[in-house]
């Protein structure tokens with residue numbers, strides 16, 4: 001975890017989607033250790049509950065887990081209402097949840113495509129739409145969307161995911177244009193390969209990690225906490241003049 005402290009996060013409501021594991025869990029922890037009132041949404045019930053319980057024993061405010069499927073827009077809206085009722089206006093939203101399922105070009109169906117966009121793209125818009133009214137009442141806020149460098153690398157194994165992650169950049173810029181006059185900043189982060197438990201279970205091997213690290217300038221495999229500092233920075237007053245930007249955090253691949 002970064003050691004830098006940003007006093008502006010103290011007692012502020014922060015919402016993270018997909019905060020139950022991986023990068024999202026590290027971001028939840030990062031904001032909680034800044035003294036923020038952190039809530040997170042995840043579909044993973046056990047992991048979410050365990051993370052919230054563990055962090056709540058160590059942080060200034062209890063960390064609040066909300067079980068919801070982000071493909072369900074009504075569930076997003078009611079969860080956001082619950083978070084605001086409990087913690088006050090949301091000042092920081094991190095749209096982190098995604099599903100980097102591999103899929104063969106010839107096998108993709110309409111149903112698969114729509115579900116993939118629902119889990120990787122659609123909720124980024126609708127969670128933002130649900131949160132923005134409370135940012136307006138608070139006088140401003142910061143939204144950070146999680147994209148990926150993967151869509152820039154001509155990787156053939158996940159066309160729907162790559163399309164969604166490219167769209168996150170466009171959505172970020174459009175929302176930044178619309179919400180900037182209301183003092184709401186919208187930026188996105190493009191991580192490179194980040195070694196998480198799920199990535200290790202599903203896609204990564206020691207050999208593939210070594211090969212990816214070889215492509216980086218920095219010869220270390222990135223862990224989830226590598227994304228926390230850039231995320232805190234973009235949400236903080238240090239980045240008050242930054243909006244509509246894409247921050248690449250990949251150890252120097254691109």
Ligand SMILES: NC(=O)c1ccc[n+]([C@@H]2O[C@H](COP(=O)([O-])OP(=O)(O)OC[C@H]3O[C@@H](n4cnc5c(N)ncnc54)[C@H](O)[C@@H]3O)[C@@H](O)[C@H]2O)c1
Pocket residue numbers: 017018019020021022023024041042043044068069070071095096097098099100119146147148149150190191192193194195196198199
């Ligand atoms: N790990 C990497 O190498 C990497 C690289 C580039 C970009 N990213 C991006 O960073 C973000 C986090 O990646 P990660 O590797 O930690 O992912 P992850 O799969 O470990 O975590 C994603 C979280 O989202 C949750 N989630 C998935 N579908 C959901 C749904 N329908 N409703 C609610 N929650 C749901 C999962 O339960 C999980 O806790 C993602 O946006 C991903 O695209 C990751």
